[in-house]
Amino acid sequence: MRRKVCIVVTARPSYARIKTVLQAVRDHPDLQLQLVIAASALLDRYGSAIDVIRADGFEPDAQVYMILEGENLTTMAKSTGLGLLELATVFDNLRPDIVVSVADRFETLATAVAASYMNIPTVHVQGGEITGSIDEKVRHAVTKLADAHFVCTQRAGENVIRMGEREDRVFLTGCPSIDIAAEVARSPELTIDPLESFGGTGPDLDLSDGYLVVLQHPVTTEHREAMLQVEETLHATRDSGLPVLWFWPNVDAGSDGTSKGIRVFREQEDLQNMHFFRNMPPEDFLRLLIGGSGIIGNSSVAIRECSYLGVPAVNIGSRQGGRERGRNVLDVEHDRDAILEAALAQAAARRHDCDPLYGDGSAGTRIADLLATIDIGIEKRLTY
Amino acid sequence: MRRKVCIVVTARPSYARIKTVLQAVRDHPDLQLQLVIAASALLDRYGSAIDVIRADGFEPDAQVYMILEGENLTTMAKSTGLGLLELATVFDNLRPDIVVSVADRFETLATAVAASYMNIPTVHVQGGEITGSIDEKVRHAVTKLADAHFVCTQRAGENVIRMGEREDRVFLTGCPSIDIAAEVARSPELTIDPLESFGGTGPDLDLSDGYLVVLQHPVTTEHREAMLQVEETLHATRDSGLPVLWFWPNVDAGSDGTSKGIRVFREQEDLQNMHFFRNMPPEDFLRLLIGGSGIIGNSSVAIRECSYLGVPAVNIGSRQGGRERGRNVLDVEHDRDAILEAALAQAAARRHDCDPLYGDGSAGTRIADLLATIDIGIEKRLTY
C-alpha cells in the first residue's frame, strides 16, 4: 500500500518552494499525493496560485478558505485558528500517513499543529534557518512539532539538532526551490516579453540594457512602518534611472501598509521607469532575474534561488536577517541612498558564480525518496 | 499606567499551577490582571474550575467555550483551532500588555500562538521540562513562540537556553504550584472529612490507617491503550487492600478510554476499598496527600508538589518520563504486579524530606515582580 503524503499549499510563494516535491511524490511508485490548497493560494488578489497549480496538472483533494479580511495581526491569528480548525477536518477525512508542512509562513503552523495533534507523522521542510519577524517564531515552533526535518543548508540542520531534535531525523535535502532554479539555469532565455504576457500596469519599458526587479514584503512585527519603508525603495529604484519591474507583495499583516505606500507613490509621482506586476510563473520570474541587473527588496528569492543563479541582490532591512547568504547579496537598511548606491553597484557588477548553498537541484526527488522510506514515529523528546 | 497582564486558564489542573500568580498579579500595584477562563475550566464534567476560581474571588474578564465533543485527536486539534480563533478576538478586545501561557496542555498552544501572532509579549511558565506524549511537543513549541520564560528548575532553564532562547529572558522562578504546597505544608491537617465534604461514589472508607490516592490520566499518543493501562492500576490498587481514593482524569483525547476502563471495572467488580471523586480544591487534595500513604498514577503532582511535600509516589508509565524527580518517586510500568509492589513499598516507607527541586514557595510573587519590571520585546532569533 502506498504511503499517503498530504501536502498543504497555502500561498503562491510556498508553491514555488514545494512544487518539485509535489511532482516527485505524485510520480513516486510508493507514494500517493494528497494535495490541499488553502489560504491565500485560493485568492485572486494574491495571484490565485490555485490556477497555476491546476495548470501544472495537479488537482486538489480539498480546498479551504481561511484568510480573514482585515490584514492586521488579529486577523492573522484568527486565520491560523480557522485553518487549524478546518485542516483537522480535512486530515480526518483524507487520513494521510504523513503530512508535510512547508517553511515558515504564519498559516503553515496550522498544518503542523493539526497533524502533530492528530498523531500523524509530520515533516517540516526548510526548518532551522534564521531570519527576522514572526516567521522566526513560526519556523522553530514548527520544528518542535515536527517528527522529521528536511533542511536546506548544512547550518540549518545543525541548528535543528541543537534545538534538541534527534540527529537521525534531520536530513539535508536542499531546498526544492533550487530545483526549479537549476532547471531554469539549463535554459535561461526568457522566451516571452513579460510586459506583453503578464500585463501589469505602468509604461512600456525597454529592457534591453538591463533592469531591476523589486519584490518587497511588509515585515509583520513592524507593520506600521511598512509604508515608510517601501517609500525608500520606491524612491531609490525610481531614481536609479534603470527600468524597474516591481512585483506586489503577497498576503501578510501589514501588506496593506506596503501596498498603500506603493499606491500613494504611484498617484503622486510620475513614474516613467516603473512597471508593476501582480504575479508571474516562478520559471519566468527566475528567467527575468537571470536576464536582469539585480533583485532589490527583502524576498527570500534573492537569498536562495539567486545564490544558485548568481544574480546580484540588494537585500533591504531585517526580514532576511540571520539567513545564510552567498556572495551575491549586498545588505542595506531601509534608506533610499543606501539602496540606490547598492543597486547601482550590483547593476554594474558581473554575474556571480553558482553557489549550491541552498541546494544542488535534486531536493524534490530526494525528499520523495525519504518520504517513501523513512521510519518516522510521532514520539520524541528533547535530546539533551 | 499599570501593565495589563492577561492570563488564560484552560483547565482545573492549570489553575493550581497558576493560582498564586493570579493573586500576586491582582495585588501588585503596577499590574492589572485580565483573567480569561476557557476550555474545560468551564465544564461541569471536568470539575467546573470556574466555580472554584470565582469562589477564590476572581471574576473572569471573558470566558470562552472551545472544547469539541468527541474526545479524540481530531477534536483535540479542532478545539485548539477554535481557541486560537476566539482568543484572538478576546485579546483584540482586552488589549493586554503581556499574555501568560501556562505549562503544556494542548489548548495552551492557542494562547501562545494568538499572543505571539498579535505581537503581544508572551511569557511562558513551566517551559524547558521533558516528558512524554504530545505535551512534549506543545511545551517546546510554546517556548519557541514565547518572549520570556519563567522556569521551575535549574535544568529546565538550561534546556530553554540550549533550544536557542536568550539567556537574559530566562528566569528561574520555581513553580507556582509549589507555593500552594508550601502554604499547605505550614498547616497540613485536613480539617474536613473528604468523603463527607466531596461526596463522590463508592463505599465509606476508614482512612485512619492510611490510604492510597490515585490520579491517572490517559496518554494521548497511546490513547487506544488507555483502557488497558488503567485496568492495571485498578487491579493493583484494589488488591492493595488499602483504602483507595481515586480521582477521575481531566479532559484529554482518550480520557474516554481511561474513564471507560474505570466505569467497566466498577460495574464488573465489587470494589469494597475504592471511592471515586470528581474533584477537590487543590489545598484539600494536597492535605489528603500529606496524610496518606502515597500517590499512584501518572499525575505531575506526584513529581512536583509531592517532591516538596515528601509524599511517596508511584509514577506509572511514560507520561512523566523525562521529567526531573526527587527521591520520593518510584517509577513502574503499566503492570499490576509492579504497581502493587511499589505501592506497598511506598506505603510502608517514611515520609521523605522536603526537596525544593521545583520551587521554594515564592514563585507567585517572583513572577508578578518580573511581569511588572522586565523589558520584553517581541523580536528574537536563535542565539546560535
Next chain:
Amino acid sequence: MRRKVCIVVTARPSYARIKTVLQAVRDHPDLQLQLVIAASALLDRYGSAIDVIRADGFEPDAQVYMILEGENLTTMAKSTGLGLLELATVFDNLRPDIVVSVADRFETLATAVAASYMNIPTVHVQGGEITGSIDEKVRHAVTKLADAHFVCTQRAGENVIRMGEREDRVFLTGCPSIDIAAEVARSPELTIDPLESFGGTGPDLDLSDGYLVVLQHPVTTEHREAMLQVEETLHATRDSGLPVLWFWPNVDAGSDGTSKGIRVFREQEDLQNMHFFRNMPPEDFLRLLIGGSGIIGNSSVAIRECSYLGVPAVNIGSRQGGRERGRNVLDVEHDRDAILEAALAQAAARRHDCDPLYGDGSAGTRIADLLATIDIGIEKRLTY
C-alpha cells in the same frame, strides 16, 4: 449527468427520518448520493449513528465534528456556527446540485444556511409542522431559506404555503420515518431479546405481560426545569408496576438536566422495574413499541410512527405541542399522577388502527423521484 444530492445527517433520530431517502437516492439511476455525517451522529455518547449508517451500507463522503462541550445554549449556538463554517467547505469541495436539510434540529439550520448562501438549491424535508421550543423557530427559518419543501401532512403543506412559499414548490410526500414503520408493520415480530442484544443497565425484566417504553428529551427553552420534569416521568413509570424500558435522551442543550435527573433517581431509588438503554436500531425500536403497552415521553416517534402503527402513546408537556396527532395519543402535563393514569389507561387499551396521517410508507422513493426531476431555482419571493 446524474444530479448530485447531498444529504447531511446530524443525529441518530435524524437518520431514522431520512434513511429511506438515502436508500432511494443511492439506488436512483439519475441521482448520485453525497452523504455527510456530522454533529452528534459521530459521537459515542449519542449512540454513534455513524456505525449504524456504515452497517447499513452507506459510506460518508465527509464527516464533521461540530458539537461543542457544555450542553448549554451558548454551545448550542456555537456548534451551529461551527457547522455552518465547515459545511460550507464541505459543499465547496463536493459541489452538490441539491442539498437536503432534514427536519428541525438546531444544527440543521447550518445545512440550510450554508446551502442557500452558496446558491445551491435547498430542499427541506418535514417543514410546516407546529411544535414547541426552539425547534419551532428553526423549522420555519429553514422553510424561509429552502427552495422546495417535502412535507409530511396536508396541513403542514398548507402552513408552508401560508408562510409565503410558492405552491408549486411544496410537495406532500409523507414522512420517510413512516416508510420504516410501514416495513416494520409488515413483519412486526421482535426476533431478538432487547435486554440481551442491547445490554443497557438495570435488572432483567419479564416483558411477556406488557411493558412501557419511555423516551423523554429536554425542552431547550425550559432547560433548567428538565431535571424536575423527568422526575415526574420517572416516578410515574416506576409506580406503574409495569416493566419500563427507558431510553436516554439525545444531545440538546439541557440534556444534562434530563440525564442528571435520571442518574440521581437511579442512585436514590431501588428501581426493580426499570431498564435503561442507550440506543437501538430504529426497526427494533419500532418492533419493541408494537409489542408493548405504549410509549411515554415527548418523542415525536409517539406522534408520527406510532400513529401509523397504532401504538398507544402518552405525550408529556409542550415539546410536541401544536403537532398534528392521531387518536393514539393522550396528552398530559409534567405531572406524575396524570402520567401514571394515562399510562395505565393506554396499557389497558386496544391497539389503534393504522392512521396514515404522516405518510403511507412511500416517502423515500417519492422524494428521490422528485429530487431527480423537479425544476428548482434559487430565487424566490414572498407570494403575497
Next chain:
Amino acid sequence: MRRKVCIVVTARPSYARIKTVLQAVRDHPDLQLQLVIAASALLDRYGSAIDVIRADGFEPDAQVYMILEGENLTTMAKSTGLGLLELATVFDNLRPDIVVSVADRFETLATAVAASYMNIPTVHVQGGEITGSIDEKVRHAVTKLADAHFVCTQRAGENVIRMGEREDRVFLTGCPSIDIAAEVARSPELTIDPLESFGGTGPDLDLSDGYLVVLQHPVTTEHREAMLQVEETLHATRDSGLPVLWFWPNVDAGSDGTSKGIRVFREQEDLQNMHFFRNMPPEDFLRLLIGGSGIIGNSSVAIRECSYLGVPAVNIGSRQGGRERGRNVLDVEHDRDAILEAALAQAAARRHDCDPLYGDGSAGTRIADLLATIDIGIEKRLTY
C-alpha cells in the same frame, strides 16, 4: 435595573439604518446600550464604519472580525458561521436582555441565530419587506427566529403577520434611516465641498448645474453578471454628460465583479465627468442627494430615504424588486439606453413631494420606548 439592549452593527449601510436607535437607546433612562461592531464595519476597504461610529460618540463593547477573504458565496457562508460562533461568545460575556438584529444583510442572520438559540429575546428591525436575491431569504428567516418585529411600512407589518407571527408582537415604527433623512430635510444645505472634503479619485467636477449620484451593489445570486451589469450603468452615466459622483459598493459576494467592472472601465476609458468616492457620512450623502439631479443604481436609499426626501431615483435591475416604492422611482433593466433615458428624465423632473411611506422620522425614539416596555417572551408558534 435597566434592560441591556445589545445591537450588532455589521456594515456601513446598516449603521445608517440603526443610528437613531443607538442614540435613543443610549439616552433612554431604562435602557443600557451594548454595542457590538463586527464584519465589514471594521474594515478599511468597506469604509471603516467603526471610525464613524466612534466619531459619533459610541464606544463598542466588543468588536469581531468575521469576514473571510474571497468574496464568493462560500466565504459568505463561512463568514456567517464564524460570526455566529463568535457572537455567541460575545452574548455569553455581555448577557444582554434583548438583542436587536438589523435588516437583511447576510451576516445579520448570525446575530438572530445566536440570540434566539441562546433564549435571548430577539427583535428584528425592517422585516416583512420584499426584494430580490439572498436578502429575501435572510430577511424572512430572521423573522421566523425573532420574537418581536419593528417594521417600516404598513404592508411589511401585514406580511410579517401573514407569515404566522403574533399580531401583538408586530409594531409599525417606521425605518430609523428616515429619522436621519427627516433631520437632514430640516437643514438640507450641503455646507462642504464633497470633492474637497472626501477626496476620492477622478477629475474635479463643477456640481453647480446638477449631477447624478450612483450607488450600485452586486446582486449575489447573479454575481457572475455583476461586471457586465455595472458596465451598463457606467456607460449610461458617462454618456449622460452630467457630472457623476460614483460610490463604491459595500461588501458582498460578487463585489469583486462590480468593483472590477469599475476598475476596468476606469482604465480603458477617459472619464471626464466621473468622480469616485469610497464613503461619506450618511448626512452629507443625503444632502448630496437633495442637491442633485437624482440617484442611479440599486441601493435601497433610492427607495427609502429618497421617497421621504422626494429625490428622483432610477432603480436598476432586480435588487430592490418587490420593495414598496413611492412616485420618485423609475425602474429600468440593466440596459445602458434605458438607464440613460431614465436618468435624463429624472434629472429634468421636479423634486417629488415628501412621502412618509417608510417612516415619519420618529422611529428611533419609538423603538427605544418599545424596547424599554414591551413584554417579549421567547416562546412562539405559527399563529395559523
